[in-house]
Amino acid sequence: xxxxxxxxxxxxxxxxxxxxxxxxxxxxxxxxxxxxxxxxxxxxxxxxxxxxxxxxxxxxxxxxxxxxxxxxxxxxxxxxxxxxxxxxxxxxxxxxxxxxxxxxxxxxxxxxxxxxxxxxxxxxxxxxxxxxxxxxxxxxx
Amino acid sequence: xxxxxxxxxxxxxxxxxxxxxxxxxxxxxxxxxxxxxxxxxxxxxxxxxxxxxxxxxxxxxxxxxxxxxxxxxxxxxxxxxxxxxxxxxxxxxxxxxxxxxxxxxxxxxxxxxxxxxxxxxxxxxxxxxxxxxx
Numbered sequence: 001x002x003x004x005x006x007x008x009x010x011x012x013x014x015x016x017x018x019x020x021x022x023x024x025x026x027x028x029x030x031x032x033x034x035x036x037x038x039x040x041x042x043x044x045x046x047x048x049x050x051x052x053x054x055x056x057x058x059x060x061x062x063x064x065x066x067x068x069x070x071x072x073x074x075x076x077x078x079x080x081x082x083x084x085x086x087x088x089x090x091x092x093x094x095x096x097x098x099x100x101x102x103x104x105x106x107x108x109x110x111x112x113x114x115x116x117x118x119x120x121x122x123x124x125x126x127x128x129x130x131x132x133x134x135x136x137x138x139x140x141x
Numbered sequence: 142x143x144x145x146x147x148x149x150x151x152x153x154x155x156x157x158x159x160x161x162x163x164x165x166x167x168x169x170x171x172x173x174x175x176x177x178x179x180x181x182x183x184x185x186x187x188x189x190x191x192x193x194x195x196x197x198x199x200x201x202x203x204x205x206x207x208x209x210x211x212x213x214x215x216x217x218x219x220x221x222x223x224x225x226x227x228x229x230x231x232x233x234x235x236x237x238x239x240x241x242x243x244x245x246x247x248x249x250x251x252x253x254x255x256x257x258x259x260x261x262x263x264x265x266x267x268x269x270x271x272x273x274x275x
Contacts, residue, residue: 077199083266084206090262091213098217098224098255102247114258121266 075139082124089117161185165192174215180208210263217259224252 062068093114100106131139167184169177179194181204187193196205228249235241 073199077202080203081206083269084203084210087210087263087266088206088213090266091210091217091259094255094257094259094262095213095217095220096255097258098220098252100251100255101224101228102244102251107251110255114262121269125269 072140079124079128079140082121086117086121086124089120090114093117161188161190167192167194173219176208176211176215178205178208178212180211181205214259214263217256221252221256221259224255225249228252 093110096110096113097107100110128139163186165184165186167177167179167182169180171177179196182194182196182201184192185195195201228245231248232242232245235245
């Protein structure tokens with residue numbers, strides 16, 4: 001059986017940036033998970049043993065949890081950047097279209113870039129809509 | 142005597158140095174109409190009373206990217222003018238050759254299509270972004 005050679009793709013920079021972002025955010029999240037929960041979220045009796053879980057306690061825990069807070073921060077930060085990055089890519093595609101001249105290959109390259117940027121925007125919009133429908137309270141803080 | 146007058150003069154200068162950390166607007170000197178990368182950042186007085194932009198990492202990243210988008214829009218406008226002029230010159234130099242004429246026409250239309258894409262993109266995407274924010 002032939003094993004395909006692992007080769008760095010020509011346009012691997014966006015994938016690399018995405019991977020680095022995931023890595024950094026997961027490292028941050030895993031660091032937060034290890035942190036001890038705050039005192040008011042612990043449901044303890046006088047002798048220190050924990051009692052049954054109550055819904056209000058869980059909600060309080062979610063509100064005060066550093067994990068939820070940092071996820072909220074990351075989500076807000078990244079979703080604020082989506083529109084800006086899409087605009088930037090579209091403008092670059094437009095400049096590429098202008099510079100194409102009468103070369104049909106260059107025109108199709110520019111079109112590909114623009115269509116990919118629009119696909120990214122659509123994916124973001126539909127993901128956002130789906131998550132807002134799915135998650136009670138919404139994903140944006 | 143000279144020494145004391147020097148001290149008096151220095152003391153009159155002192156208020157100039159006295160307010161580091163004060164908010165201010167950074168001076169804007171565009172180059173070919175290109176805005177600076179700190180266009181949307183807040184300014185602050187440093188120790189020498191100069192107004193310098195303040196960048197803090199996660200919060201101000203997108204402001205800098207907004208400034209870069211402004212630069213790109215400006216570059217796109219300049220590029221559109223240049224490419225339309227280049228296409229017009231190519232049209233002038235066709236000398237009645239229909240193939241060259243068609244090529245020059247395609248150049249001009251492509252330049253104008255690119256300009257349209259840039260204008261529509263910035264308008265539509267910022268509209269969508271604003272409506273998603275609410």
